[in-house]
Amino acid sequence: MNLGLVIPVFAGATTATVLLGLISKWIDRKVTAWIQWRKGPPWYQPLADIIKLLGKETIVPHAAGGTGFLLMPLVGFATVSVAATILWWSNLNPESGFIGDVIVVLYLLTIPAITIILGGSASGNPLAAVGAAREMKLLLAYELPMLLVILAAIFGATTTDSSTGLAASFQLGTIKTAHTVGFAASLGCVIGFLISLMCIQAKLGLVPFDMVEAECEIATGPFIEYSGAPLAIIHLTRVMLLAVMPLFIITIFWGGFSFNSFGMILASLGKYVLVLVVLILVRNTNPRIRIDHALRFFWYILTPLAIVALTLSMAKGF
């Protein structure tokens, strides 16, 4: 892509992700309300929350390391925007990605968790330290099966594209086109998709894995000392992640999304809404589990399953 395009593409992708995220957040709250037999907030609620927070006072506590405390939300926001840009671009133009962009996106999507850890630790609050420690353990827990199933998808994509060799399938566009034929192309990828659904549940901090925030236990953990604009940016980042993570696994395992024809638009929307509703239903029908349970779940149950998925798709490829 030429350099003049970078800024409009970046701005467009970020805006699209923010809008999609705000709508998803509203769907999340509305469906949650319906499940609890309530009416739920109006459609502009997530937007109003963020505008309100932008207009409020920003407090930096005495004990906080001011620079890191204020910088970390911005870093998180920036990385999610870049990840979103790469994702949109390689979905809309599958040929124009670069080799290894899937790895770049994976790295970028890990950074928000790290900024939460750093920002929480910089706030100087003991509850935030507890939350940051939990985030660190959770990161170790879900990254392992997540990486394994993404490898499974990469090998799954290699089979249909053997002429260009292994390197080609480290590209989001190639993985996407390889899986467009049917759902996830192979059994290994189907298992991988289900595992990655649970991993993004944890990555998004949704309920069975929300021990990082744990509102009624450690009072939102790493975010406890944030107020005003930094808190607004944290909320914005999380809203964007709510859009980016489902899009990411749809791209990897389910043929991605595109707007070429009316049917394609409907199919893309359908996929996205389905993944979102599964996330919301899981969030509403489960209690919060302890961090050691989460670690055990991801390492002892999901990781062996992910290895099975990887073996299946490798066996098919070679």
Added chain:
Amino acid sequence: MGLKTWALKKSIWLYHANVGACNNCDIEVVDCLTPRYDIERFGMLLAGSPRHADALVVTGICTCQARPRLQELYLQMAKPCVVLCIGACACTGGIFRPCYHFDGPVDKVIREVDPDAIIAYVPGCPPKPEAIISGALKALDAIPC
């Protein structure tokens, strides 16, 4: 009404502080979250940390022990914010006014740290959830645009 005020009025996060209530007012505050009243319809949520909150919901008479903590809580909140005194106890001291541990009422304690604090009074023993919701809305109307 500017965008900022609009957003503030549509998204009020509450922090609930019990400074010596008999627990009946707290039950009525929690009632507001139930499906019957569902204050999330108006964008109100219970916040976990006073830093996130826009309204400090106070129940109880403000005892000698709670007094410095209540002041600290108010100072920890990001401005602009409002205070809601829920129940006869928080408004005036109610039936516990002559007690030895009474060190309020709440509005006096808060005005000591911020003379311009916006305080809404919701009397009743305990007040009905409808009264609490209407009190919150009236307090927000008092925020200067």
